[in-house]
Amino acid sequence: MLFLLILFFGGSAGLTSGQVWPLYGTPRKTVTLSSYGGHVFQEEGVWNYTTMLLREDMGVLILGARETIFALDLNNITDRKAMVKWKVIPSMRTSCSNKGKDFETECQNYIRILHKMPDGRMYVCGTNAFNPTCDYMSYTHGNLSLESKDHKGRGKCPFDPFQKYASEVVDGELYSATSVNFLGSEPVMMRSLNESIRTEYTMSWLWDPTFVGMKHVTEGEENPEGDEDKIYLFFSEAAIEYDFYNKLDVSRVARVCKGDLGGQRTLMKKWTSFQKVRLDCPVPQTKLPSLIQDVFLFCPGKWSTCVFYGVFTPQADTSQYSAVCTYSIQDIREVFSKGEFKTMVNVNFFPKWVTYDGSVPDPRPGACINNDARQKGYFKSLDLPDKTLRFIRDRPLMDQAVEPSSKQPLLVKKGAAFTSIVVASTTALDGSIHQVMFIGTASGSVLKSVNYNGEMVIIAEVQLFAHFEPVKILRLSSTVGQLYAGSEVAAVQMPLSSCDHYTSCVDCVLARDPYCGWDLISYGCVAINSIHPDTRSEVVQSLRDGNASRCPAVESTNTIKFFYPGNMVSLLCEPGSNLAQVQWHVNGHPVENSNVYQIQHNTLLILNASESHAGHYNCTSVETIKGVDYMTQSATYELRLGDFMTDPSVQPLVQEQQNTLLALKVLVIILTLMLLALVAWNFYKGYFAIPKCFNSDEESQQKTSGCQEPLQTGGRNNAASKACSSNSNNNHNRLSGNQHNEDQVF
Incomplete structure (x- = not known):
């Protein structure tokens, strides 16, 4: 079965094998954060800088870390405005450790939820040693302060500090997706604080999910159908619709209606509008579905123009390709409002999910209360008939998948896995508007990318973190034109553009950076939004073509x-x-x-x-x-x-060698004089004696006997001297006798 499933998913990629995939894997520039004009913030002894809230109204970035919350200047995060500690009490840490969790890492308070409330306060939650707790926090007169109104955060904040989750505050209500138990085995999407409502705990609703992101879309504004706002949840989970022996995950998007109050009898305090659908992001050279890791909602105009940007990574080690896929809000709405449902049937006593081909109740299951429902007397979810509610309770999964825009990824890149994404919009010199993607990676860098008529250009890769710490979170402030990123070890800030980083006209124009252009008057790469209207004609920018013909020749x-x-x-x-x-x-x-x-x-x-x-x-x-x-x-x-006399680069080396030789000569002379003085002193003291003079016969006899006069004349050598003299005489006598005998013979 798994083999057939792989063929099924592989087939979707095979259908597009003839297309030109946007495999633009090489960034034009690779730069460091410091050279790009960025800043790094980290506090001694503090870790896990992975929760951020932009308070542009206050000019600060609220940064949540382990047991600490910071207020940092938006323009320069190294300027710490305020800080507050939120520690776990010792008894709570001990209890956490006794339950099998690590005392030093897991049994602390990791800040996970940071949201702005309608009254200006902030709602903050932490894991609190596997006992999630929430509180309200204020930033006034340059001080951060917790109100100490602690209340349980079960279902709002994860127990496990390293478990992924999603949350959003809409009109004072907290929407969250996490686990509601210590073991992390009971997933839930819920709304709390005022009107509490949640998902059913059943495999057909959520099955071993990994939550990624939650986005609010104001679909109720200027809606001709009288529809209401939606909350979209992005996640991956084990697939229930396929037969397989091994676990297979797929990416999903689910949605609920903001005004959902649950059912009157069926689905009491449960969502009556929860629906989910598979998200496809077909990546070449991969067989299994890619899994979504992060999502960003980009709305250039009213809600009907909204686009979701998602980053996807492979679920198997056999592939090294990450991708960015985009999904229009209209395509997602089309599947939910007009698509077919899946239903479960028993085949040979085994459950199997197939396309539902029966009649669909009216009002349509999963739909929000709209003009059509109101005309039929249904003004809130509590009024919906049980037939509609039972249908959506048993069949929350749609049959058709949502395909990406243009039926293929916007970007595919081999290498470090993508982890996060934000998208900025900027106006070019010719008035055209472009979306710039900033993609965080597992190697600690961010990719700055733009799509020009289907051609993806990676303008630069900026290395944010040392030691290749993965980027855990990205936040974007269009107000100050800055990007903020967090990791386990630090938080960083970098400008959306750094035009002065380009050193020449050709370099500036070929970068195809929509933020920058080359000023022929000031002879520098400048920000487009800083150009005076009267001098725009003297600025060179060519984004789609990269035409640098107006640039002066490069000097050699x-x-x-x-x-x-x-x-x-x-x-x-x-x-x-x-x-x-x-x-x-x-x-x-x-x-x-x-x-x-x-x-x-x-x-x-x-x-x-x-x-x-x-x-x-x-x-x-x-x-x-x-x-x-x-x-x-x-x-x-x-x-x-080379010529030693004329080569200025060699002359210092020659002079150095000459100085070294001179020093060696002086050292040799000094050592020689010291040696001569030592020898003279030994002769003066009598330690050395001049050898005695012998006649030629005696010298010859000494050479023959091999006996030599000792140099030292001390008493201990007298006996040896006498023995040597005696031995010499004997040899002389012996030689004389032999000579006498020889004379007699001849």
Whole structure:
């Protein structure tokens, strides 16, 4: 069964194999946070900076961490305005530890819920050592203060500090999706604070879900059908609609009506409008469904123009592709309001979910109270008939899946998994409006990306966190033009644009950054929103085509470099971007890899250089946009044979070597004088004696006998001296006797 299921999901990708997938995996620039003008905030001993609330009305970022809440300046988060601690009492930590949780990590208070209330206060909840607790908080006169009106947070805040959840405050009501028990095994989507209502605890409603995000869409505004606002919940869960032996997860979106009060008899205090549908995000070279990790609601105008941006990652290690898919609110509404339902039947005593082909009650199950329902006498969910309520209770799953806009992902990238996303809107020089995506990754970076008529351009990848800490949360402030990100170790802030980061006209224009353009008058890359209307004609920006023909020619730098025969010469060349190609020429001829020339990481190496390798070496960095080549960098090296007398780069080295030789000579002279003085002193003290003078016969006899006079004349060597003398005499006598005998024979 699992094999058939894989074929089913793989088939959806196969149908689009002939299409050109937007596999734009290389960012044009890779930069650090500091070079991009960002800031880092972290407090000693504080961890888990993963909950954020923008209070643009107060000019602060409310940052929730472990047992600590901060108020930071929106313009510069290193400026801490206020801080409040919310610690777990010792007995609670002990109780948590006794239940099997880690005392040091899990049994603390992790701030998980931060929302602005209608009266200006903030609603805050923490895990509180697996005993979720909520309170109200105020920021007044530069101080953060908890009201100490603690109340239970079960169903509002997760027990487990590392379990994913979703929440939203709408008109003073808290909508939340989390688990309501210690073990995390009872998932729920509920509304609390005033009118409490929740999901049924049944497998057909929620089955082992991972909640991702919750969004409020004001569909009740200017709605010709008299419909009401909706709350959309995004999550992944184990699929109930497929037969398989191993667990298979799918992505979902569910919705409920804001005015839902539950049923009168059936579904009392339960949602009467809870419906869910599968979200498809077909990624090439993957067989199993990708899983949603984060969602962002972008509404350029009224609610009917809203689009959901979702980031998806594979659920198996066999694929390394992450994707961004978009879904229009109209497409989702179409499936919920007109699509068919799934129903459960028993086949050979096994439950199986199939398409429901029976009659559908009126009013339509799962629909909100609209003009049509009011005309039939139904003014609130409590008025709905039991037949409608029983139908939606047993059949909350829709048969048709929601497909992404354009039937394919907006972006697919291989590498570090996507974790989060926010989307900003900006107006270009020609008045066109563009959506800029900022995508957080598991490697601690954020990708700045724009789609131009189906072509996805990754403008830059900014490394936010050291040690590759995953980005856990992203928040966007259009008011101050800043992006905020959180991880386990720190929170960071970076501008949406950093135009002065581009160093030349070609670099600025080829970046295709909608925030930036090259000013031909001031000769710098400037922000589009800062340009005076009278000088807009002198600014160059080409987003769709990347046309840099109006830019002046790139100036080449000239460097004189000396070399010496037998050495290896290294000539550096910096490419203008990650998309540029480096080209080397020597005396006007292209350089190719050989036994002499090696090009490694754009650097030209000349191995065992000789006099014949002197000449002009030129490096150019060329970037191709829409089939047109643009030079982004140019450098020329004049390679000369080295001369110690004329080479200014070598003269300091020669002088240093001469100084070293002089020092060595002085040291040798000093050591020689010290040695001579030591020898003279030993002779003066009598420790050394001049050897005695012997006649030639005695010297010959000594050489023959091998006996030598001791150098030392101390008493302990007298006996040895006498023995040596005696031995010498005996040898002399013996030699004389032998000579006498020889004379007699001859």
